[in-house]
Amino acid sequence: MKSFFVAAAALCSFATAAPASPFEMMAPPPAGTQFYSLQAKSSATAVNNQWVSLKTGSTAYTLASAQTAAAKFFTNQYKPTGTYAFHNADDTRQVALQGADGVLLYAVDITNPSTTSIPSGQLMEWATFTIDNNNLGVKDGSTLTNRTFVAVRGSDGGYGLALYDGASNTTQNITPITLSIVKIRMPGPTTTLLIEGTFEELTDELAQYIDNLKKSQNDESSNVQAECAQLLQENKKDDVLKKLVMGSQALNQAPEKEFIAAYNLLIHLVRQSPNVGMFLPRICNHLTAPITSSPANGAGLALSILSTIFNTLSPTNDMRYNVLLTILRVIRSSSNFDTLRPQLKQLDQWLEAWEMEEDDSRKLYLAVSDVAAEAGEDEQAYTYLIRALRTIPSDEASSQEARELSLRALKSALDHPNHYDFQDLTDLDSIQALRNSDPIYFQLLEIFNSDLLEDFNDFKDEHDGWIEQSGLDASALNRKMRLLTLASLAASTGQTRSLPYAQIAKELQIPASDIEMWVIDVIRAGLVEGKLSQLNQTFLIHRSTYRVFGENQWREVASRLDMWRNSLVGVLQVIQSEKARFVQDKEEEAKQVDQKIEGLQRGQGQGPRKGKPRAMIDDDMD
Amino acid sequence: MSERDSFLHLARPLGPAPIGAQPSTAPLSVVIQPQAIFSILDHSLRRPQDQDRVIGTLLGSRSEDGTEIEIRNCYAVPHTETAEQVEVDMDYQKQMLALHLRANPREVLVGWYATSSELNTFSALIQNFYGQQGDGTWPHPAVHLTVSTVPGQEIEARTYISAPIGVTAERAADSCLFIPVPYEIKYGEAEKSGLELISSAKDREDRTQGIITDIESLERAVQHVLDMLERVSNYVNNVLDEEASPSSALGQFLMNALSLAPKVDPADIERDFNAHIQDVLVVSYLANTIRTQIDLSNRLATAALTLGTGDALTGTGEGGGREGGERQKGGERRGGKGRQQRTVEA
Numbered sequence: 001m002k003s004f005f006v007a008a009a010a011l012c013s014f015a016t017a018a019p020a021s022p023f024e025m026m027a028p029p030p031a032g033t034q035f036y037s038l039q040a041k042s043s044a045t046a047v048n049n050q051w052v053s054l055k056t057g058s059t060a061y062t063l064a065s066a067q068t069a070a071a072k073f074f075t076n077q078y079k080p081t082g083t084y085a086f087h088n089a090d091d092t093r094q095v096a097l098q099g100a101d102g103v104l105l106y107a108v109d110i111t112n113p114s115t116t117s118i119p120s121g122q123l124m125e126w127a128t129f130t131i132d133n134n135n136l137g138v139k140d141g142s143t144l145t146n147r148t149f150v151a152v153r154g155s156d157g158g159y160g161l162a163l164y165d166g167a168s169n170t171t172q173n174i175t176p177i178t179l180s181i182v183k184i185r186m187p188g189p190t191t192t193l194l195i196e197g198t199f200e201e202l203t204d205e206l207a208q209y210i211d212n213l214k215k216s217q218n219d220e221s222s223n224v225q226a227e228c229a230q231l232l233q234e235n236k237k238d239d240v241l242k243k244l245v246m247g248s249q250a251l252n253q254a255p256e257k258e259f260i261a262a263y264n265l266l267i268h269l270v271r272q273s274p275n276v277g278m279f280l281p282r283i284c285n286h287l288t289a290p291i292t293s294s295p296a297n298g299a300g301l302a303l304s305i306l307s308t309i310f311n312t313l314s315p316t317n318d319m320r321y322n323v324l325l326t327i328l329r330v331i332r333s334s335s336n337f338d339t340l341r342p343q344l345k346q347l348d349q350w351l352e353a354w355e356m357e358e359d360d361s362r363k364l365y366l367a368v369s370d371v372a373a374e375a376g377e378d379e380q381a382y383t384y385l386i387r388a389l390r391t392i393p394s395d396e397a398s399s400q401e402a403r404e405l406s407l408r409a410l411k412s413a414l415d416h417p418n419h420y421d422f423q424d425l426t427d428l429d430s431i432q433a434l435r436n437s438d439p440i441y442f443q444l445l446e447i448f449n450s451d452l453l454e455d456f457n458d459f460k461d462e463h464d465g466w467i468e469q470s471g472l473d474a475s476a477l478n479r480k481m482r483l484l485t486l487a488s489l490a491a492s493t494g495q496t497r498s499l500p501y502a503q504i505a506k507e508l509q510i511p512a513s514d515i516e517m518w519v520i521d522v523i524r525a526g527l528v529e530g531k532l533s534q535l536n537q538t539f540l541i542h543r544s545t546y547r548v549f550g551e552n553q554w555r556e557v558a559s560r561l562d563m564w565r566n567s568l569v570g571v572l573q574v575i576q577s578e579k580a581r582f583v584q585d586k587e588e589e590a591k592q593v594d595q596k597i598e599g600l601q602r603g604q605g606q607g608p609r610k611g612k613p614r615a616m617i618d619d620d621m622d
Numbered sequence: 623m624s625e626r627d628s629f630l631h632l633a634r635p636l637g638p639a640p641i642g643a644q645p646s647t648a649p650l651s652v653v654i655q656p657q658a659i660f661s662i663l664d665h666s667l668r669r670p671q672d673q674d675r676v677i678g679t680l681l682g683s684r685s686e687d688g689t690e691i692e693i694r695n696c697y698a699v700p701h702t703e704t705a706e707q708v709e710v711d712m713d714y715q716k717q718m719l720a721l722h723l724r725a726n727p728r729e730v731l732v733g734w735y736a737t738s739s740e741l742n743t744f745s746a747l748i749q750n751f752y753g754q755q756g757d758g759t760w761p762h763p764a765v766h767l768t769v770s771t772v773p774g775q776e777i778e779a780r781t782y783i784s785a786p787i788g789v790t791a792e793r794a795a796d797s798c799l800f801i802p803v804p805y806e807i808k809y810g811e812a813e814k815s816g817l818e819l820i821s822s823a824k825d826r827e828d829r830t831q832g833i834i835t836d837i838e839s840l841e842r843a844v845q846h847v848l849d850m851l852e853r854v855s856n857y858v859n860n861v862l863d864e865e866a867s868p869s870s871a872l873g874q875f876l877m878n879a880l881s882l883a884p885k886v887d888p889a890d891i892e893r894d895f896n897a898h899i900q901d902v903l904v905v906s907y908l909a910n911t912i913r914t915q916i917d918l919s920n921r922l923a924t925a926a927l928t929l930g931t932g933d934a935l936t937g938t939g940e941g942g943g944r945e946g947g948e949r950q951k952g953g954e955r956r957g958g959k960g961r962q963q964r965t966v967e968a
Contacts, residue, residue, distance in 0.1 A: 034775070183775075194746040195787050195797035202788075209789040260635050264787035264799045297636055300647025304633035304785070304801075311629045311802060327632065339632050339649050342804070346628055353628065423870050529881075543881035549870035554861050557873060560880040561855040565848060572844045579837060 035184040036086075037070040038136060040151060040161075042177040047151040047159055052179065054088065054109055061095065061107040063151055063159040066352075072184055078127040083139050085127035096126035097138070103168040104152065107161040136179040138163060150174040193268040193312065203228055203240055206265055210247040213254055222247070238273055245270065245279045249286050256294035256301060263305045271312060277319055280309060284326040288333075299334030303327065318354040321364065328367045337375035344368065344380075362391040366405075378416055385409045389428050397429040403437055406430045410441055414448065414472055420484060420527055422449040423548065440466060450548045453485040453508060482508050486518060487527040490544035499539040629802045634763060635785035646687070652765055652781045652805040653692040656813060658682075659769065659779070665698045666737040666771040675738035677701050677748065679715060680767060681722060681729040688762050691732050697722065699734075701748075708744040716757060731758070733765030739778060741768070746798040749784050766800065781805040 038052035040063055050063035051070035064070065073086040073095070086095040092112050097105035102123050110117070110126065118124040128140040138147065146166025151159040153173040164174055195202070207225040214222035224247045231240045244266060251262050263283075270279045287306055291298035310323045331340050347368070351361050365388035372380035389409055392402045410431065413419050425431050426449050434442045440463055447455050456477075460467065467474045489507055493499055504519070505512050519539055522528050530541040546553050633647040658680065669676040678698040684691050697718055701710040719731060734752045736745065745766065753764035763783040770778040782800040787793075809817075823831035834842070854876065860866035861873075 192741060192782070192800040192802070193787060194741060194743050194800070195793065196743055197793060202793075205789050205793065256636055258789065261786035261794055262789050264785060265789055265793075268787060268799075294636075297647050300633045301636060304635055304647060307630045307632045308785070308799065308801065315628045324630075327630070331632075342649075342651075343630055343632065346630075350628060421874075543878060545874065546877065549868070549873040549877075551862070553873060553877065554858060554868065557876050557880065558855060558858045558862060560883075561851060561858060561876075564880070564883070565851045565855065568844055568848050568851070572841065572848065575837060575841050575844065579841070 035072040035074050037067070037072060037182045037184055038179045039070075039182050040149075040177040041180050042151070042175060044151075044175045047175050047177055050151075050159065052107070052161060059109045061109065061161045062154075063161060066355075075129075075131070076127075081128070081139070082130075083127060084129045084131060086129055094126055095129070096124055097128075097163050098122055098124040099162070103165050103170050104150070104162040104172060104174070106152075107163070131181060134181050136181055148176045149179050151177050193264065193271070195265070195268055199237065199269065199272060200232055202265060202269055203232065203244065206244060206262070206269065207247070209262060210244070210250050213250045214247075217250070217253060219250075222250075238275060238278075241270055241273050241279060245282050248283065249289075252286065252289055252291050253293050256291075256297060259291065259293065259301050260304060264308065267305070267309060267312065276313075280319060281322065283309070284323060288326060288329055299330055299336055302330050303336070303339065306330065315350075316353050316355075318356065320350065321354050321356060321360060324350070325364065325367060328364075328371055332367075332371045332374055335375055337371055337377060337380075340371070341380075358391040358393060362388045365391065378412070379418075382409070382412050382416060382419065385412065386424060386428075389430055392428075392430045394429040398433040398437065402430040402433065406434055407438065407441065410434070410445060411470075411472065414444070414477060414480075417476065417480075418525065420480070420487070420525065420545070421547075425449075441470075448481065448484065452488060453481050456481045457509075482510070482518060483522045483525055483527060484547060486522045487545050488547055490522075490528045490530070490539070490541045491546045493541060493544075497541045499541060501537040501539070504539065631801070631803050634783060634801070634803075648687065648689050650689045650691060650763075650783070650803055652767075652803055653690065654767070654779070654781075654805055654807045655682075655692065655694045656807060656809045656817075658693045658696045659807065661696055662735050662737060662767075662769050663771065663777070666769070669737070673703070675703075675736050675740070677710070677734055677736045679719065679731065679752075680733045680735055680765060681726070682732045683729060684732060684762060691765055693732060693765070693767065695722070695726065695729060696735060703744055708747060710748060710751065712751075712757075719757075732762075733759060733767065735767040735769060737769055737771045739768050739770040739780060741782075741800055743796065745800070746784075747796055749798050749800070750795065753784060765803075767805075779805065779807070 040047050040050045040052065042048045047063060050065055051067055052061050053064040053069040054061055054071045061071070071088050073088055075084045075086055076091075077084055087093060088095065088109055093109055094113065096108055096110040096113050098108045098110075098119075099105040100122055105123065105125075110124075113124070113126045125140050128138055130137040130139045136149070142165075144165050144167060148164055148166055150162055150164040151174065152162050153175070154160050159175075162174070164170070164176070204225065207228040210224050211222050214224075224243055228240050228243055231243065248263075248266055251259065251266070254262055266283065270276060270283070273279065284306065287302045291301055294301060306323060306327045310320055310327070313320050313323070328340075331337060347364070351364065356364075365384045369381045369384035369388060372378075372384060385405070386409060389402075389405055392399075392405070396402055406428070410425060413422060413425055422445060425445065431442075431445070434445075443459060447459055467477065485507055486504065489499060489504065501512065501515050504510075504515050508515075508518060510518060516532055516534075519528075519530075519532055523530065527545045528541060529543040530539055532539055631649050634650055636647055662678065665676055665678060676698060678696050680693050680696045682692045682694040699711060699715050699718070701708065703709075723729065731752075734748060736748075749764060749766055752758050752766075754760060758764060766782040766784070768780045768782075781803050783803055784798040784800055787797050787799045819831060819833065823829050857866060858876070861868045
């Protein structure tokens with residue numbers, strides 16, 4: 001207990017010693033400042049790898065699991081002590097440690113801390129952090145040796161962040177952590193629109209341009225320029241922008257060479273308004289309208305402007321979501337899926353960065369799926385449909401929307417000529433919900449997932465005419481079922497890895513003459529790899545796909561891995577022993593040569609003819 | 623060059639097209655060869671102390687439809703920046719370009735680089751200079767490559783093309799919009815392993831690194847594969863122990879990969895291996911016989927020459943003697959040399 005008092009005294013004295021304002025106020029930090037996040041490391045999994053974050057409206061730092069939520073700090077060194085201040089976002093706010101008794105000092109966000117702002121009865125310190133091996137430490141004159149950062153479990157189940165003195169008892173539920181300092185990758189240049197000129201000059205030029213355009217379209221009444229000039233004098237910048245954005249519809253008639261330049265200027269101007277969100281939807285709307293001046297490249301032009309809008313918004317800004325939806329609309333109407341395809345892999349990353357709700361993610365996935373379907377990319381369409389289905393939470397799995405989507409996915413999976421894996425479907429909650437709402441569909445799915453042709457025929461007998469009624473292609477289903485049955489047969493052969501023709505004919509219910517055709521088809525479908533042996537009337541299987549990947553298959557994988565590893569260990573041993581032998585041989589050889597030389601020298605006595613023995617060795621080597 | 627910025631590249635600005643072709647807005651991508659990056663970094667190291675960034679010209683090739691640009695080479699271009707103005711040595715740029723094109727006729731001007739991630743109005747000016755009609759990349763867009771060279775931080779590269787901005791000609795001349803485009807740094811296996819070797823010396827105090835032998839690299843590769851196998855079998859065991867959630871796609875993939883190993887009997891392997899060994903032995907025996915033959919014939923030929931003492935013979939024998947001397951080893955070579963010296967003296 002004594003040591004605690006000592007520490008507290010040390011803290012107090014430091015807190016009062018801190019200057020009123022150690023740093024000039026120069027918020028926000030200059031461009032190019034390195035930002036950091038703090039990540040908790042602990043042996044307790046509940047708090048390990050969590051990120052220090054600050055909820056909006058709160059001043060207490062907490063732990064969050066998503067890196068996107070992490071607060072971004074920059075550091076500033078306080079020269080007299082060599083310690084650092086951790087600033088959040090700008091120079092006025094920084095991390096301070098605050099607590100009533102010094103046992104737990106909570107990490108809080110304080111604006112312009114000074115000796116006068118310390119609440120009475122509380123200890124508070126700031127700018128006392130050290131960076132040690134990329135871990136956060138505290139150096140404030142305290143003599144306690146076991147101090148550590150801890151995660152404090154709150155009543156709501158979340159974790160707060162505090163510094164524990166390491167000696168006192170506390171009733172709080174605390175978990176020791178270390179805070180590792182993670183460099184944040186510097187974001188790319190925020191502004192890529194580089195144009196000189198003041199807001200007033202540029203708006204005037206754009207307004208004039210719009211007027212001229214309208215006049216050339218025989219719309220003499222337009223007078224955007226004068227109206228803008230009027231509003232500018234009243235300093236109503238947002239109203240000016242409103243006028244320009246309204247007038248920007250005319251830009252769709254601009255000659256294609258000037259189109260991009262004019263729109264870029266508009267974006268540049270709009271970006272200067274604090275209410276960007278008000279104008280962008282309208283601009284996006286204008287861009288989805290056909291561009292009359294350029295029938296051939298209109299879509300390309302619109303896409304180029306839309307991607308500029310997208311790129312100039314910050315990566316975490318969720319307005320990007322709406323822009324992306326607009327882009328998808330444009331791509332859909334211009335059937336331009338190929339340009340989108342390489343970008344799709346970033347989709348998940350974006351959704352994470354925008355912290356989108358599941359509903360919105362689903363909408364986006366569905367939009368992508370629609371675009372892909374329109375472009376005839378069935379595989380992609382299906383993939384994104386499945387992703388959309390995954391966003392449906394399990395408690396809504398039986399809703400009407402979920403049911404429709406699930407049926408759509410199921411049908412397209414069944415109808416798709418090259419889709420043989422149904423396990424991803426059966427894993428979905430919403431598909432499982434079909435068991436109750438549409439039992440026949442579900443039965444069919446189960447058959448395609450794991451059963452054989454015979455079961456499918458039973459199904460057809462039981463539900464006569466159902467397949468035709470539900471709009472599925474019966475012959476395609478038959479064919480698919482045969483291929484899947486053959487794959488199952490191949491997988492069930494086990495170690496023998498061969499399948500007699502007779503068995504294939506029996507299970508597939510086909511004449512013997514067709515066997516090879518079916519086998520070739522199944523190889524082409526990628527389900528099985530192997531060789532046909534006409535002489536022995538068997539199909540030798542190299543590899544087969546397992547329709548249901550169960551425990552036995554995992555065991556098989558494990559045993560093969562073990563086998564591989566054992567043989568590799570053997571190879572490694574051979575290599576190492578050979579290497580060791582080589583080294584040994586080398587040494588022995590060298591020793592022998594040495595001995596020889598020595599022997600010769602001794603034999604020759606102090607003879608002056610040194611050249612001779614060397615020549616002999618030379619010859620030996622040859 | 624860690625993760626990429628998140629941006630979207632769907633279309634490039636509509637540019638003028640060659641006669642007879644439709645102008646296109648197809649998106650483009652950039653491929654960077656590492657030697658270009660190296661010389662940029664080198665240039666950055668040698669820059670004057672008071673200069674924050676240095677620039678240079680990028681050379682490379684462009685695919686026929688202009689959608690893929692490959693940066694292969696670059697050279698530095700002197701420039702000075704002050705608060706008000708930027709000066710680029712245009713004459714130097716022109717001369718250098720002409721010289722480079724003479725040496726590498728297949729490369730063309732593709733754009734320029736700067737050794738700072740920052741974009742400013744000077745960047746816009748220089749970009750317009752490189753993209754202009756005549757000396758620039760017109761009608762293709764000029765590529766701007768920025769490579770950040772802040773010490774202590776990771777190197778970051780970004781590539782841009784530009785679009786016009788502004789509705790009046792004067793405005794458009796000194797401003798532009800930079801459009802980020804995707805890029806890829808391509809290097810071959812050989813370059814990669816070479817670089818790995820070189821960079822492994824950076825952690826050693828004497829800054830040296832021996833070149834590893836074939837057998838060592840084989841050992842290392844086996845070790846590496848073993849480590850990877852360890853990881854995979856850990857996962858599989860976890861699945862079997864129901865500690866990890868199984869992914870059937872992963873299982874399917876593993877199964878396929880493991881099935882690639884052909885199914886053979888150990889006896890077959892033994893037989894094939896023995897047959898192979900016998901082949902190898904025969905080949906090496908034959909090779910030895912041939913070598914002996916050649917040796918023998920050489921010795922016979924030089925023996926004939928050394929026997930002859932006439933001056934006339936030395937003249938004609940010079941060429942043959944040298945040839946023989948080169949092929950032979952040891953004592954014979956010494957003899958050959960001695961004789962040649964004699965001829966020179968004579």
